[in-house]
Amino acid sequence: MPAITISGLTKSYGDVQAVRGIDLAVDEGEVFALLGPNGAGKTTTVEILEGHRSRTSGEVSVLGEDPASAGREFRERIGVVLQSSGMDKELTVRESVELYAAMFPRRNPIERIIEIVGLEEKADARIKTLSGGQRRRVDLALGIVGKPELLFLDEPTTGFDPSARRKSWDLIDRLRSLGTTILLTTHYMDEAQHLADRVAVMSDGLIVAEGTPDTLGSRSDDEAIVSFRLAPGAPTGLPAPFSAMPGPSFEVSVEDPTRVLYALTSWATTKGVSLEGLTVSKPTLEDVYLELTGDGRNE
């Protein structure tokens, strides 16, 4: 049974159409990442699912309930880390975690939570003395203190140093192994690649692609990017598809890398040309993402 189903969801703020009809299903126990450029509508979508915002039209079901009308029981089952929200800066980390823990019927032990987000040293420090990344870790702590079945993470690791990001990945992996369903948004492709079972790319209020991080956007599993450089003064007459390109750097996405490489390397051997820095790679999530959202290099 899916934890989240969305069909035909739209949301307008006055004249701004932030979400323009999306359909999505997130299965129980799945880690689902929503990607997309600034203003794509990710936060709007996530906050509709959390019950923070009203929708203009469409159907939404979260843990079998309509979040727009769901009450206390619903909130006892979800964890929320908002993209931006405040906290009382005069409280200490431990006091905050205790305060929020008491609101939930199923609670993770306070000390354990503080340890998981790596704030043991700061447990008794007032929040106002914490750095931005440390505060974000408190957000994370408050999001998971109630042992959620379903966790919403809106850009959870923005502002984290690399080690804190790794740690939070471990945390998310652990939550996944406990069966937690997670819907996260992120601007870090490596994060989506590492964490997500499935990703969807949003752009301008629409979902433009959906799939596993590895297959997303690839028309076939064989697709690869071939790239190399030619030294100045190299002979012309390259085989297709390189023949149409100006050089001296070549990079092209091909459907049948084996045949293309065969043609290319035979040409180079025959002419005695060296193909500098020849690489064949799968398009990364980032390549696909940039292409899909129209910010890429294929102008």
Next chain:
Amino acid sequence: MSEGRTSTPTLVWRQIRYQNTLFWRTPVAAFFTLIFPLMFLVLFNLLFDDPIEIQGRDPLTIAQFYAPALAAFAAASATYTNIGVGQAIARDEQILKRIRSTPLPPWIYMAGVVGSAIWIALIATVLMISVGVFAYGLNIYVDRLPAAILTLAVGVTAFAALGLALAAISPTGDTAPAVANATLLPIAFISDVFIPISDPAAWLEFLGDFFPLKHFVVPLQDAFSPFVTDAAFRGGDLVVMAAWGVGGLAYSLRFFSWEPKTEGGARTRRKKTGAAT
């Protein structure tokens, strides 16, 4: 590892303690709520330091009239201003939004806010009266204490409700203190808190009678007045305060917003919360 909902009284208690902790950790708020009204008492006693002679009684100081008036003012500002400003800021800082994403029932959060403010208002009142008694020989008439306590109870509850309305009406946390002062201070001047206006114009008197503060001040003054001979229960004044309190509560149930007012969705959210509270 613990399981099961925390009981409602425990949750309310925790929320009161939480708000109380915040208050004491914000020295500016503590100063304006507790010390500032005391400064008026000291000042007025410096200005009018002649003892008041009443035939056949011990001489009195001006504190006999000002201490209860300023106690009412302090209690009103501890509830009205603190709640209004505090919650408008908490909304701006999106603390309220975070609270709304938890299962804590909204009314329990509000109970914490109101409970803590009332507790602080009581501290401010007791402080004012104690300074009056120990520094200025304020007389307490024990037979009128029940009336004083009842007035105080109705007053702080009504002004707490008006504080919620103030938070609802203030567009941002920055403007809330201005709105609070622009309402409470002028009203204090026409409500006999400071210098009783002698022979006020009829319309000023009417305005003073219209707003709730005078109905807080006068019964408390009566409870300490050497000229009053009855038990000082002033049902009419209490009814006016209660009516304002109910109005303030109704307004905040309808219009209180848990998200900054510039955020989308705030309008719909507001309605929903009103119904759920």
